[in-house]
Amino acid sequence: KLSDRLATVANYIPKGSRIADIGSDHAYLPCHMVKKGAVRYAIAGEVAEGPYQSALKQVQLEGLTESIVVRKGDGLEVIEAGEVECITIAGMGGTLITSILEAGKDKLVNVERLILQPNVGAHAIRRWLSEHHWKLVSESILKEDGKIYEVLVAQNGIGEAVDSDVDELELLFGPYLLKEKNEAFREKWELEKRNWQRILNQLEHAEQNDSTLEKKRELEKKLKMVKEVLS
Ligand code: SAM
Numbered sequence: 001k002l003s004d005r006l007a008t009v010a011n012y013i014p015k016g017s018r019i020a021d022i023g024s025d026h027a028y029l030p031c032h033m034v035k036k037g038a039v040r041y042a043i044a045g046e047v048a049e050g051p052y053q054s055a056l057k058q059v060q061l062e063g064l065t066e067s068i069v070v071r072k073g074d075g076l077e078v079i080e081a082g083e084v085e086c087i088t089i090a091g092m093g094g095t096l097i098t099s100i101l102e103a104g105k106d107k108l109v110n111v112e113r114l115i116l117q118p119n120v121g122a123h124a125i126r127r128w129l130s131e132h133h134w135k136l137v138s139e140s141i142l143k144e145d146g147k148i149y150e151v152l153v154a155q156n157g158i159g160e161a162v163d164s165d166v167d168e169l170e171l172l173f174g175p176y177l178l179k180e181k182n183e184a185f186r187e188k189w190e191l192e193k194r195n196w197q198r199i200l201n202q203l204e205h206a207e208q209n210d211s212t213l214e215k216k217r218e219l220e221k222k223l224k225m226v227k228e229v230l231s
Helices: 004-011 028-035 049-061 094-103 122-131 168-173 175-180 183-205 210-230
Strands: 017-022 039-046 068-072 086-092 113-118 134-144 147-156
Touching: 004 028, 004 086, 004 113, 004 134, 004 147, 017 028, 028 039, 028 049, 028 068, 039 049, 049 068, 086 094, 094 113, 094 122, 113 122, 122 134, 122 147, 122 168, 134 175, 134 183, 147 183, 168 175, 168 210, 183 210
Parallel strands: 017 039, 017 086, 039 068, 086 113
Antiparallel strands: 113 147, 134 147
């Protein structure tokens, strides 16, 4: 059985598609999808030797070598343009996910859907998507084992006019998550708020130079936004 986090990612995978799961580790997600008959072909990509071996082993163990190919490589270099309709990248920081997308842009032309699950830094992904003709179509936030995770779903908008005039509040909090403001959302941002407040207090007591002043201004701006959202 998949974790709630990966099950949330799985729910957004279009039925019958071909997928690539980048940073697949044990390849649990592709194995689950193929076993269920929900996808017809999957690529599990891994950059690190240990997790690559784990993925190979898992796919063999489950007897899925005909439908799942495990490839070792950095980010999207393990896929050819046009091989898959959907890409999942889960369990990494938002900055790393963004850099994988940026480095592999050429591979994304025929990809229809991206399902991204950053552990932190979802705003970096939202910004990248909005700047690269990807339309955010859904978001989820959930808590599992004491940690809060976000899942972002984007559709390829090439050829369409995508609104690149994005709102700062929506970039940081997520347009769909902002509408719902569920319990996990409130908990995540309450924690961030306290964290930013603590850093700001420390800066108040530090030497006041240009760098501290700039950091303080940035934190004050974010605190103002988070207070507004949680009020
Ligand atoms: N996707 C699985 C999940 O969500 O449970 C595994 C997440 S695991 C914490 C992150 C995996 O990403 C690691 O196995 C790591 O080796 C892999 N990884 C990190 N950077 C990568 C990159 N540039 N290309 C491919 N895999 C990468």
